[in-house]
Amino acid sequence: MKLLVDSMLGTLGKWLRLLGYDAAIAVNHASDAELARQARAEGRVLLTRDRGLAGRRGLQTLLVEEGDLDAQLLQVMQALCLPAPQPGSRCVHCNALLQPASHEEVAHDVPPYVLQTQPAFRRCPRCRRVYWRGTHMEQIEQKAKLWRRAQGRAASQ
């Protein structure tokens, strides 16, 4: 499932990426017509807070009504029946899938302490950023747990 996130929902978009979902984030000030065109061209479900846009014909959309981030994530996971999250599989900056990288390959790109202590690295093929299991992983795992709750909710309805 591919998503296109309205720029008003940028934080939601970044979190969807952190959880491993394919979430393009619309450029700032994109017009409704441009958003609709991108969603159609790339086969993406458009997530928006804009009621008019969400009601547009010929588009797959989801009107995100919840205000708080956890509630938004829950709503999206549940409404779209998203597959289980894969935290740390996607670049949060450019949405590309990360590729495994060896210690030799990242030796010049990470601090020596990190190189010595981390067992595994991944690199973004687009922006070349290096990722490892950092301290905010705990926060991401916390959010990933929302998926189970979304599953529970879907099952009880």
Ligand SMILES: [Zn+2]
């Ligand atoms: Zn990247």
